[in-house]
Amino acid sequence: MKKPELLCPAKDLEVLKTAVNFGADAVYIGGEAFGLRARARNFSHDDMAEGIRYAHSRGVRVHVTANILAHNRDLEGAAQYFRELEELRPDAVLIADPGMFVLARENCPDVELHISTQANNTNTGTFRFWHDLGARRVVCARELSLEEIRDIREHTPEDLEIEAFVHGAMCISYSGRCLLSNYFTGRDANHGECTHPCRWKYALMEETRPGEYLPVEENERGTFILNSRDLCMIEHIPDLVFAGIDSMKIEGRMKTALYVATVARTYRRAIDDYFESEQKYRENLPWYRSEIRKCTYRRFTTGFYYGKPGADSMVYDSNTYVNESVWLGIVEAVDERHRARITQRNKFCVGDSIEIMKPDGRDVKAVVTQMINDAGETVSSAPHPQEILWIGLSEEPEQGDILRTAGGQSPDTGRIEVSECV
Numbered sequence: 001m002k003k004p005e006l007l008c009p010a011k012d013l014e015v016l017k018t019a020v021n022f023g024a025d026a027v028y029i030g031g032e033a034f035g036l037r038a039r040a041r042n043f044s045h046d047d048m049a050e051g052i053r054y055a056h057s058r059g060v061r062v063h064v065t066a067n068i069l070a071h072n073r074d075l076e077g078a079a080q081y082f083r084e085l086e087e088l089r090p091d092a093v094l095i096a097d098p099g100m101f102v103l104a105r106e107n108c109p110d111v112e113l114h115i116s117t118q119a120n121n122t123n124t125g126t127f128r129f130w131h132d133l134g135a136r137r138v139v140c141a142r143e144l145s146l147e148e149i150r151d152i153r154e155h156t157p158e159d160l161e162i163e164a165f166v167h168g169a170m171c172i173s174y175s176g177r178c179l180l181s182n183y184f185t186g187r188d189a190n191h192g193e194c195t196h197p198c199r200w201k202y203a204l205m206e207e208t209r210p211g212e213y214l215p216v217e218e219n220e221r222g223t224f225i226l227n228s229r230d231l232c233m234i235e236h237i238p239d240l241v242f243a244g245i246d247s248m249k250i251e252g253r254m255k256t257a258l259y260v261a262t263v264a265r266t267y268r269r270a271i272d273d274y275f276e277s278e279q280k281y282r283e284n285l286p287w288y289r290s291e292i293r294k295c296t297y298r299r300f301t302t303g304f305y306y307g308k309p310g311a312d313s314m315v316y317d318s319n320t321y322v323n324e325s326v327w328l329g330i331v332e333a334v335d336e337r338h339r340a341r342i343t344q345r346n347k348f349c350v351g352d353s354i355e356i357m358k359p360d361g362r363d364v365k366a367v368v369t370q371m372i373n374d375a376g377e378t379v380s381s382a383p384h385p386q387e388i389l390w391i392g393l394s395e396e397p398e399q400g401d402i403l404r405t406a407g408g409q410s411p412d413t414g415r416i417e418v419s420e421c422v
Contacts, residue, residue: 001241001275002246003271003275004240004241004245004246004247004248004271005025005026005061005246005247005248006023006024006025006026006247006248006250006264006267006268006271007024007025007026007027007028007063007163007247007248007249007250008024008026008027008028008250008252008260008263008264009027009028009029009250009251009252009253009255009260010027010028010029010051010253010260011029011030011042011253011254011255012042012043012047013043013047013050013051014257014330015255015256015257015260016029016051016054016055016062017051017054017400018257018260018261018264018330018400018402019260019261019264020054020055020058020060021261021359021400022260022261022264022265022268022359023264023265023267023268023269023359024060024264024268025060025061026060026061026062026063026091026247027051027055027060027061027062027063028062028063028064028065028094028249028253029042029043029048029051029062029063029064029065029253030042030043030064030065030253031043031045031048031064031065031066031081031085032044033077033081034065034066034067034068034070034074034077034078034081034100045084045088048064048088048090049088052088052089052090061091061092062090062091062092063090063091063092063093063094063114064085064090064092064093064094065093065094065116065253066078066081066082066085066093066094066095066100066104067094067095067096067097067100067116067118068096068097068100069096069097069118070097070099070100074100075099075100075103078100078103079103079106079107082103082104082106082107082108083107083108085108085111086107086108086109086110086111089110089111090111091111091112092111092112092113092114092136092137093108093111093112093113093114094114094115094116094139095113095114095115095116095119096115096116096117096118096119097119101113101115101133101135105133105134112136112137113134113135113136114135114136114137114138114139114163115130115135115137115138115139116139117139117140117141117142117165119138119139120141121138121139121140121141122141122143122144122148123152124151124152124155124156126138127152127156127160127162128156128157128160130160131156131157131159131160135160136159136160136161137160137161137162137163137246137247138160138161138162138163139163139164139165139249140152140162140163140164140165140245142165142170142231142303142304143304144164144304144305145304145305145306145307146239146240146242146243146305146306147243149162149164149243149244149245150242150243150244153243153244153245154244161246161247162244162245162246162247163245163246163247163249164240164243164245164247164248164249165231165249165250165251166231166233166234166240166248166249166250166267167230167231167232167233167234167250167251167263167267167292168230168231168250168251168252168263169228169230169231169251169252169298170228170229170230170231170301170303228298228301229298229299229300229301230298230299230300230301231251231300231301231302231303232292232300232301232302233248233302233305234266234267234270234288234289234292235285235288235289236302236305237270237271237274237281238274238278238281239305241274248267248271250263250264250267256327256345257327257330257402258295258325258327258357258402258404259295261357261359261402262291262292262294262295262325262357263292263295265291265357265359265361266288266291266292269284269287269288269361270284270288294325294404295325325355325404325405326346326348326404326405327345327346327402327403327404328342328344328345328346328348328354328403328404328405329342329343329344329345329389329402329403330342330343330400330401330402330403331397331398331399331400331401331402331403332399333399334396334397334398334399335390337392338392338393338396338397339370339372339390339391339392339393340390340391340393340397340401340403341388341389341390341391342388342389342391342403343386343387343388343389344382344384344385344386344387344388344389345385345386346385347381347382347383348368348381348382348405349368349371349380349381349382350368350369350370350371350379350380350381351367351368352367352368352405353365353366353367353405354366354367354368354393354403354404354405355403355404355405356393356395356397356401356402356403357401357402357403357404358398358401359400359401364395365395366393366394366395366397367393367394368391368392368393369392369393369394370390370391370392371389371390371391371392372389372390373387373388373389374387374388374389391403
């Protein structure tokens with residue numbers, strides 16, 4: 001069996017480097033236009049060039065998203081953008097729209113073309129159609145089961161790669177083609193401007209009784225009838241491999257470096273363990289379960305992979321994220337006294353017990369022994385985000401490590417929930 005690629009998201013250069021350092025085989029990013037995460041920080045031309053150089057020097061691929069559903073006004077700019085990508089030489093461009101596909105094929109002929117999940121790729125004929133046009137890879141619609149993916153794999157050319165999401169947020173709309181954001185706010189989800197109305201609080205109102213709101217199903221925070229759980233397949237790596245998936249994709253181009261590092265490192269170890277021996281993978285399941293909950297998430301689901309899920313398996317009655325770890329910063333440099341320089345992300349204090357999260361899978365317990373701000377002053381706490389600090393620790397850090405501390409409690413305990421139809 002071929003070991004699948006681990007494909008991780010990056011919203012900016014810092015997260016790209018983190019994904020590379022923590023185990024990604026490939027990273028997908030967006031430029032300043034034509035991707036479906038317009039509100040992400042995204043990559044300037046220079047940052048994209050640096051990111052591609054950094055990843056390629058470490059044997060990691062870079063895929064660039066251009067997966068909007070284009071209007072005529074987009075096409076001229078898209079052609080120029082693809083010519084720029086041809087010069088930058090990422091490994092692949094991700095497309096959803098046939099017109100954009102033609103432009104990319106004409107203007108960046110030396111870059112692989114991948115077909116986005118936004119193209120609603122649900123059957124063998126569609127996969128073969130894109131392959132015949134020159135696509136190297138097709139991303140599965142999230143509505144496909146593992147059985148369907150396996151059948152597609154058996155009836156498509158071997159040189160056509162299959163990519164599928166294995167972790168992250170799920171869209172309540174079919175393959176992400178949502179009109180709610182445009183209707184409510186004028187911001188088009190299919191142009192990367194989604195306002196996530198599926199996460200809003202809703203109630204029913206009867207026509208003749210205006211102002212009287214009737215709850216659909218409610219907890220103490222409100223009603224969230226469209227709010228889906230997060231996909232998590234960390235306990236099902238063997239099934240994903242057996243289905244013939246070539247690339248396991250992590251959702252999250254709006255996520256922090258801590259999130260990407262945690263998920264990348266966990267899936268990296270799970271995949272490697274399974275390909276070393278299934279017994280080792282099974283023995284380490286408790287570590288995967290524990291680790292995957294050390295980043296922000298909603299309650300977990302296996303989505304459509306084991307059949308069509310019931311409402312209780314996909315929809316969650318709160319829009320609250322769980323956060324079991326707090327990100328303090330990335331170690332940007334280490335001085336001769338073994339102090340770590342970080343750009344601080346959340347408040348912590350001298351005397352706090354924290355974790356040094358290392359790319360190789362180790363979590364080293366440490367105590368903060370010293371804190372010096374950018375002015376050279378010794379301080380006892382760091383209350384303001386984005387402060388430049390030099391941190392003394394009881395254990396020695398290394399450049400690229402992530403510093404984190406314990407956060408909130410999880411509503412989930414034990415085994416990750418599986419759809420009721422399994």
